[in-house]
Amino acid sequence: ASMSPDMLNSLREDLIKVISKYIDIDEAALEFDLCQDEKDVALVANIPVIKMKRDYAAKG
Structure with missing residues (x-):
């Protein structure tokens, strides 16, 4: 499964x-x-975390 560069960029922006x-x-x-391997496709991400946001960290 391949994605166009524009679609990959849109996905990146939405994830961010x-x-x-x-x-x-x-x-x-x-x-x-x-x-992609023989039968599966995976989205693999490396997302460096700077810090948790207080509003959401306190609710967890």
């Missing part, structure tokens, strides 16, 4: 937007890729 609601991340160092 959602994750940033809960934690501060290093957006410049964020890495993700689609990996």
Whole structure:
């Protein structure tokens, strides 16, 4: 399963937007890729966490 560069970029932006609601991340160092073996496709992400956001950390 391949994705166009535009779709990958949109996915990246959406992931950053959602994750940033809960934690501060290093957006410049964020890495993700689609990996495929014979039968499965996986979204693999490396998202460096700077800190948890207080509002959400207190609710957990």
